[in-house]
Amino acid sequence: MKFAILGTGVMGRGWITQCSMTGHEVHCYDDNSKILSGAAEASEKFTAKVAKKFKIDDPDFVSKARKNTNTYEDKGAFIEAAKRCDVFLEVIFEDLELKCTVLSELLPQLPEKVVFWSNTSSLDINPMAEAGGRPDRSITTHGMNPVPMMPGVEVVPGARTSAETVEFTRQTLLDMKKAPFLAPNIPGFWVNRLLIPQMLDAVRLLEQGKIRVEDGDIGLLTSLGHPQGTFKLHDFVTTPTMLRVSLEMYHATNDPRMYPPLILIRMVKNGEFGAGSGKGFYDWCDPHKPKARNLSRYVIGSAEDMADHVI
Ligand SMILES: NC(=O)c1ccc[n+]([C@@H]2O[C@H](COP(=O)([O-])OP(=O)(O)OC[C@H]3O[C@@H](n4cnc5c(N)ncnc54)[C@H](O)[C@@H]3O)[C@@H](O)[C@H]2O)c1
Numbered sequence: 001m002k003f004a005i006l007g008t009g010v011m012g013r014g015w016i017t018q019c020s021m022t023g024h025e026v027h028c029y030d031d032n033s034k035i036l037s038g039a040a041e042a043s044e045k046f047t048a049k050v051a052k053k054f055k056i057d058d059p060d061f062v063s064k065a066r067k068n069t070n071t072y073e074d075k076g077a078f079i080e081a082a083k084r085c086d087v088f089l090e091v092i093f094e095d096l097e098l099k100c101t102v103l104s105e106l107l108p109q110l111p112e113k114v115v116f117w118s119n120t121s122s123l124d125i126n127p128m129a130e131a132g133g134r135p136d137r138s139i140t141t142h143g144m145n146p147v148p149m150m151p152g153v154e155v156v157p158g159a160r161t162s163a164e165t166v167e168f169t170r171q172t173l174l175d176m177k178k179a180p181f182l183a184p185n186i187p188g189f190w191v192n193r194l195l196i197p198q199m200l201d202a203v204r205l206l207e208q209g210k211i212r213v214e215d216g217d218i219g220l221l222t223s224l225g226h227p228q229g230t231f232k233l234h235d236f237v238t239t240p241t242m243l244r245v246s247l248e249m250y251h252a253t254n255d256p257r258m259y260p261p262l263i264l265i266r267m268v269k270n271g272e273f274g275a276g277s278g279k280g281f282y283d284w285c286d287p288h289k290p291k292a293r294n295l296s297r298y299v300i301g302s303a304e305d306m307a308d309h310v311i
Pocket of ligand 1 (some may be wrong): 006007008009010029030031093102120121122143236241
């Protein structure tokens with residue numbers, strides 16, 4: 001199977017790794033040349049991590065995956081490669097208007113047979129499906145972060161997605177060693193419909209000075225069996241993506257719980273993007289030993305504090 005992947009950020013790199021290490025050819029592009037240039041190497045490191053974690057007994061596992069990975073600095077060359085692919089997967093910013101604009105430009109250039117997948121974490125597939133002009137062959141495949149470590153993928157058909165596309169998608173994901181499951185086309189689908197309000201509530205409690213980062217995470221780790229706490233998860237998702245997802249979900253639902261807490265907006269403004277940027281809810285100077293930050297300066301207890309935080 002051949003995959004064209006648009007967007008090589010956090011999730012794009014995860015998907016590149018998943019496709020290439022399961023023997024599929026990947027062709028990818030990102031309009032940020034710096035991010036694109038690091039994608040193949042990041043994916044190679046990811047593959048090596050997977051080989052170690054799952055004790056894969058194949059000395060060529062990493063090099064074979066690397067050979068399956070192709071990056072394109074030139075968008076035209078990427079589109080030419082995408083024409084020969086079975087699946088076009090978009091993994092760009094969580095912004096419905098942006099996704100629709102980009103898809104309306106790119107998808108009409110591809111042959112009819114190419115199936116369109118979106119890795120959106122919350123958005124309605126229908127406008128994207130219509131913008132791309134192939135609604136029967138469009139579907140959401142919401143992979144979890146990090147893709148090669150978390151098997152689950154939400155498969156979300158739109159109003160006009162054909163039964164063949166659903167079955168093709170399910171089978172292809174199984175073939176990629178993923179664990180697909182059907183989820184409803186509502187803002188946030190199944191997983192984020194439950195998870196995002198909880199993550200935002202945690203940040204609001206932090207903002208009110210009711211909980212500290214370390215206690216909050218240890219609590220969830222030791223009491224609910226979470227693999228990491230909610231604040232560390234924020235740092236892996238990245239604060240800009242959390243902000244985009246939360247705004248999109250708020251606009252789609254009008255639910256005040258989805259509205260981004262001020263602290264999240266402030267952190268994005270201050271470049272505190274999470275693990276990759278060195279600072280988020282944790283200090284990541286030593287990525288092996290992240291240290292919970294004291295974020296008391298962000299606590300909003302009074303109108304005066306609020307004024308200090310005006311952006
Ligand atoms: N971060 C997570 O934990 C997570 C989990 C599940 C799903 N998602 C979803 O995956 C998608 C991508 O999220 P991410 O975390 O990888 O974000 P990211 O910011 O790490 O990566 C997005 C990439 O898209 C690129 N991009 C933006 N516009 C583009 C365009 N017009 N053409 C080409 N490239 C473009 C950017 O340069 C960037 O590298 C979003 O829809 C997000 O909601 C994210």
